[in-house]
Amino acid sequence: MELIASFSVDHTAIIPGIFVSRVDQLGDGLITTYDIRVTRPNREPAIDVAAMHSLEHIIATYLRNDPDWKDEVIYWGPMGCLTGFYLILKGNRKPQEIHSLLLNAFRSVEKADIVPGAQEKNCGNYLLHNLPMAKWYAAKFADYLAANADKPEIFEYPKTERLVTDDGQQFFDS
Numbered sequence: 328m329e330l331i332a333s334f335s336v337d338h339t340a341i342i343p344g345i346f347v348s349r350v351d352q353l354g355d356g357l358i359t360t361y362d363i364r365v366t367r368p369n370r371e372p373a374i375d376v377a378a379m380h381s382l383e384h385i386i387a388t389y390l391r392n393d394p395d396w397k398d399e400v401i402y403w404g405p406m407g408c409l410t411g412f413y414l415i416l417k418g419n420r421k422p423q424e425i426h427s428l429l430l431n432a433f434r435s436v437e438k439a440d441i442v443p444g445a446q447e448k449n450c451g452n453y454l455l456h457n458l459p460m461a462k463w464y465a466a467k468f469a470d471y472l473a474a475n476a477d478k479p480e481i482f483e484y485p486k487t488e489r490l491v492t493d494d495g496q497q498f499f500d501s
């Protein structure tokens with residue numbers, strides 16, 4: 328049963344930020360899927376795929392080792408459109424409450440000397456990495472998050488009616 332109706336987003340209006348994509352019941356508790364939007368969809372170039380892959384590895388490693396947050400993290404992974412990531416956390420926190428977590432996570436990329444797990448035994452496409460470019464995207468997004476921390480529009484995106492496909496199914500992208 329859907330606890331809180333998820334909604335679709337007008338992707339021509341979305342800006343980079345931290346947004347609640349959906350909230351679901353899992354067992355006795357709630358889990359929240361956050362849209363961590365790094366680039367502006369369809370209005371600027373999407374993230375380079377090798378850099379995206381390196382960002383996935385470095386930030387997943389950061390989140391799953393942060394002593395204050397590691398037990399809250401269920402999932403971190405890239406969007407297929409290459410404009411951002413999904414973060415799934417236990418609980419139902421407002422995006423503002425995870426602003427510093429994301430800021431620290433993206434700042435950790437700037438300090439990384441290697442991409443963790445980028446060996447043939449650990450990764451499904453170990454040659455598809457680009458650490459220098461990952462650092463460039465991470466610095467840009469971290470600076471943006473820091474500069475806009477007090478702007479409500481980076482934490483709430485415009486709601487639109489959920490798209491219904493021709494055969495009557497509701498559209499989801501996650």
Ligand SMILES: [Zn+2]
Pocket residue numbers: 380384449450451452453
């Ligand atoms: Zn990999």
